[in-house]
Amino acid sequence: xxxxxxxxxxxxxxxxxxxxxxxxxxxxxxxxxxxxxxxxxxxxxxxxxxxxxxxxxxxxxxxxxxxxxxxxxxxxxxxxxxxxxxxxxxxxxxxxxxxxxxxxxxxxxxxxxxxxxxxxxxxxxxxxxxxxxxxxxxxxxxxxxxxxxxxxxxxxxxxxxxxxxxxxxxxxxxxxxxxxxxxxxxxxxxxxxxxxxxxxxxxxxxxxxxxxxxxxxxxxxxxxxxxxxxxxxxxxxxxxxxxxxxxxxxxxxxxxxxxxxxxxxxxxxxxxxxxxxxxxxxxxxxxxxxxxxxxxxxxx
Numbered sequence: 537x538x539x540x541x542x543x544x545x546x547x548x549x550x551x552x553x554x555x556x557x558x559x560x561x562x563x564x565x566x567x568x569x570x571x572x573x574x575x576x577x578x579x580x581x582x583x584x585x586x587x588x589x590x591x592x593x594x595x596x597x598x599x600x601x602x603x604x605x606x607x608x609x610x611x612x613x614x615x616x617x618x619x620x621x622x623x624x625x626x627x628x629x630x631x632x633x634x635x636x637x638x639x640x641x642x643x644x645x646x647x648x649x650x651x652x653x654x655x656x657x658x659x660x661x662x663x664x665x666x667x668x669x670x671x672x673x674x675x676x677x678x679x680x681x682x683x684x685x686x687x688x689x690x691x692x693x694x695x696x697x698x699x700x701x702x703x704x705x706x707x708x709x710x711x712x713x714x715x716x717x718x719x720x721x722x723x724x725x726x727x728x729x730x731x732x733x734x735x736x737x738x739x740x741x742x743x744x745x746x747x748x749x750x751x752x753x754x755x756x757x758x759x760x761x762x763x764x765x766x767x768x769x770x771x772x773x774x775x776x777x778x779x780x781x782x783x784x785x786x787x788x789x790x791x792x793x794x795x796x797x798x799x800x801x802x803x804x805x806x807x808x809x810x811x812x813x814x815x816x817x818x819x820x821x822x823x824x825x826x827x828x829x830x831x832x833x834x835x836x
Contacts, residue, residue, distance in 0.1 A: 538571045538628070544676030545569040548695075551679070551688055554637075557696045561640035564695070565633040569676065572626035578618050583635035584652065585613040586702045587621070588662075588669060590630060594623030596659055603659040610668070612658040612706045630672055634699060652707045660705055668701040725750055726764050729757060733773055737780050737800045741773050777801065778814045785823045792819050 548567040555562040565583055578597070587596075589609045596603045596611045597620040605611060605627070613619045615635075621627070636649045662669060675694040684690065728750055733741055747757040761769045777799040784795045793804050801807035812818045817825070 538569070540680060541569045541630070541673070541676045542571075544679035547679035547682060548676070548691065552691050552695050555692055555696050555699065556640070557692070559642035560645045560696075561637040562634050562696070562699055563637055564699075565635070567676075568629065568631035568633075570627070570629045570631070573621065573623065573629045574626055575622045576620060578620040580616055580618045581613060581633065582615055583633055584615065585631060585633045586706075587611050587613075587629050587631040588672060590628040592623060592625055592627035594621060594625075594627050596621055598658050605659065606661075608662055608664055608669070610660050610662055610702075610705060612655065612660075612702075614653050614655070614658070630676070632698070632702075648703065648707065652703055655706050657706060662705065668698065668705055671698045671701055723764070725752060725757075726760050729760065733776055734780075737777055738798050739800060741800060743769050774810065775814075778811055781807070781811060781819065782815070782822065785819055786826045795819070 545567050548564075552567070553564050555564065573592075587610065589605050589607055591607055593604070593606045596605045598611075598613070599618055603611065605621075621629075636645055638646055638649075671694060675691065675698055678684075678690055678694060681687065729746060732746060732749060743757060744754050747754040750757065758769050761767060761772050765772060767775075781795050781799045781801075784790055784798060788795075790798065792807070796804050796807035799807070801810065808819055811822070815822060
């Protein structure tokens with residue numbers, strides 16, 4: 537198996553250096569397979585390096601912290617951080633050195649990389665059958681099959697999947713689409729909230745009741761309106777009440793009292809006060825002015 541992995545390493549170093557997918561552009565400095573890695577000097581990189589222990593035991597030193605490493609341990613060397621590997625019996629290592637090309641990558645990816653630089657858990661024990669080790673070995677084996685018609689495309693896809701899975705190992709949820717998924721989920725809830733408010737303006741629409749209806753906390757619902765629209769929940773509801781009242785005043789013959797009830801105002805007096813404050817015009821005068829504007833037939 538080690539000979540196949542070494543052959544795969546040689547092929548990867550010939551064919552896979554730039555990986556561009558899903559808003560990210562990575563430059564891979566090297567792919568490594570080392571069946572017997574003993575000691576190296578304390579050093580640092582300007583890029584990320586991830587190592588996976590296939591066999592053996594040793595220690596990994598990250599700045600002033602020393603970690604025991606063994607079979608199925610992964611360790612993460614961050615840019616500009618001094619580190620060192622030591623082993624008396626030798627370690628069988630897979631390793632890769634890479635960095636994000638920021639000028640060609642999205643802001644989401646830049647944020648993920650910044651999080652990766654700050655991650656505190658740099659040594660993690662994984663299982664042999666988890667995603668990253670499986671992809672890594674598959675990538676190295678696939679790299680030996682140079683006769684395949686889609687050879688480079690397959691390698692690029694696998695290499696991207698590997699780097700993504702390695703980042704996710706040390707920086708949970710480090711996928712740009714997750715930011716979009718969270719935003720999309722929030723937008724769906726926000727849309728549901730606005731529809732519920734629009735369809736139930738005659739009811740009190742207390743924040744706690746609407747939040748319960750949507751199966752979220754009151755705090756979450758309040759934050760949603762502040763972040764999505766830049767207004768408070770109560771201000772949004774009141775504005776919707778006023779807008780609906782204005783439409784009813786313009787398009788129906790309902791009394792002011794009925795319109796106040798239909799739009800959730802507790803009294804005509806309160807409705808008149810809020811409406812006048814918002815539109816600088818009382819409900820009665822608003823209706824009269826609009827009626828005059830609709831006149832299209834004139835007689836001498």
